[in-house]
Amino acid sequence: MKKYLFFILVGLASCSEENNSSETIKHNEANFTLSKSNERSVWNNIQVGETLKFDVKIKDFDSSPDVVYVLKPITADATKHQQNKIDYNFQEEIKVTSSLMSESIEDQFVKQTRDSIVVKLANSSFFVSILKPGNFTQQYELRKMLANKYVAGSTQEILFSAVKIEMYTWNEQTSNSSMFGNSKHSRYYEFTIDDGDQTNDTYLTDSDSKQNTYTALYNDKKFNGNIFINSAMTFSEKVNTEKGAQIVPKWTLSELKITQKRNHEPDNIILYNNLTIKQK
Incomplete structure (x- = not known):
């Protein structure tokens, strides 16, 4: 009887380890989709000087307090207009609260150019201000950080053309x-x-x-x-x-x-x- 009980416990422990392993793999994923915002209906007439909005959707978003998602553009290929602050500005929209003589006025939203952006929600957005004309092949990497350590990442690509x-x-x-x-x-x-x-x-x-x-x-x-x-x-x-x-x-x-x-x-x-x- 003791022998059978031993095998049952071992089997349960093995199943538990497999489940934990499966949960860990899922937990360490950083999959996301990148899409052009529906706020703009036509995307074939982009001009230099315009600011474009892109939507980010993170799959299985992890809201744990020690987890941080960081989105950054890949800036490797100048021929594809991937140079941030040269071909375009990678921007985050932030809310600025203003006050005058203790009387609050309406909050304002401003766009600031970044090297990377911390994504705080499963559904978020960022902006691209076009500085040069050309056929843009933009690539973005989403990194999942746990206690300031890299645990997972993935990339997405988006294409568009701009003229001056x-x-x-x-x-x-x-x-x-x-x-x-x-x-x-x-x-x-x-x-x-x-x-x-x-x-x-x-x-x-x-x-x-x-x-x-x-x-x-x-x-x-x-x-x-x-x-x-x-x-x-x-x-x-x-x-x-x-x-x-x-x-x-x-x-x-x-x-x-x-x-x-x-x-x-x-x-x-x-x-x-x-x-x-x-x-x-």
Whole structure:
């Protein structure tokens, strides 16, 4: 009888060890998903200067007091625009409480650039401020720390493209005034697009399988043309005047519509709206 009892106890102990081992493995995981925020409905028209929001969801979130999750960007490959504070700013949104003469005012949220962020909730977010144009291949690592020691980690990747668009107008005097006539002037409306300086930065660059054209809507008139990266393109007809330069009717371009024609695929339409025009 004692022999049978011994074997039963050993079997129970073995099962207990297997369960503890299984729980430990699960406990030490740091799996997460990374996704583009639903707050932005269109992701094919990103411009330099914009701030993007990404959502983080940690699977089997461990809320133990000694556990800390740290999220940080992987900054290894400059050709993929992975350099934090050069290609983009990795940012955390924090709440700032202000007070004036003991009278509290509304809390404000500000974004601060970080090297890493401590993720305190299973569902969280971070921000990326775009500094350069290009095709971004961003990678992020989530580390699970227990009592300041690394216990688990995993990585996720997210892709997007950004361009830099500059709209401007300029005027030239084509002839001086004389006793026979007034001075003459011409006003030009032009823009440039930069889609990046790396080999793989070809978002709006023509290729054997992709051609890009545009339609600009300015002052209720349309102007069509072909896309030439880093070259001056026209978004409105030249205006000739006498005595002085034409007064600019509007300082905003209503819409820049880019149509990408791709072999054996439907056209890809990209819309950039309300672009500010500057005096050159």
